[in-house]
Amino acid sequence: MVNQVTGRWKVKEPRLQELAERAKELLKATKSSLSWAPREENKDADALSNEALDGPAKPAQSALTGKGADDTAAFPAERLERVTGSIYIAHGSEDYAVDLLHKACTCPSFQHRKRCKHLEAAERLA
Incomplete structure (x- = not known):
């Protein structure tokens, strides 16, 4: 900045x-x-x-469950709109395109970390 x-x-x-x-x-x-x-x-x-x-970074994954210690930051699946078989729109304060085929999202978090809550939510739906 x-x-x-x-x-x-x-x-x-x-x-x-x-x-x-x-x-x-x-x-x-x-x-x-x-x-x-x-x-x-x-x-x-x-x-x-x-x-x-x-938003806050996701906690480290548990070695036993493979899940984060706090899943409250998960993106709600009902806010995902399927556009094609592998493309979703994540609706929120900003809308982002999620591409399951290429494992990508247009949100800033994905651009920085190569993972995000939108992609994870879409993967749970698939």
């Missing part, structure tokens, strides 16, 4: 555009500045920003 707020990069994510503008206003009003740090040097902040965008 630092590069977006400082104007070096464009803010492409619609959910973040308003926040970036507000951050710019606050920086100007408080005569503050930002400096970028590589992810490797700032893993805690990176994890917090991912959680803010995607």
Whole structure:
């Protein structure tokens, strides 16, 4: 976000555009500045920003059950709409396409982690 707020990069994510503008206003009003740090040097902040965008990460899987310790973050199957045999639309605050054949989803969580609650819900239905 630092590069977006400082104007070096464009803010492409619609959910973040308003926040970036507000951050710019606050920086100007408080005569503050930002400096970028590589992810490797700032893993805690990176994890917090991912959680803010995607929700909390799933707990580690249990070696015995293969399931996460907390399944409350599971995506409800009734919010999945089957479009074709292997394509679903996950309806929520944002809609995402889920492709079972290629094991992919268009949500930010999948883009970052290559797994997400939408894909897991569709796999449970299949």
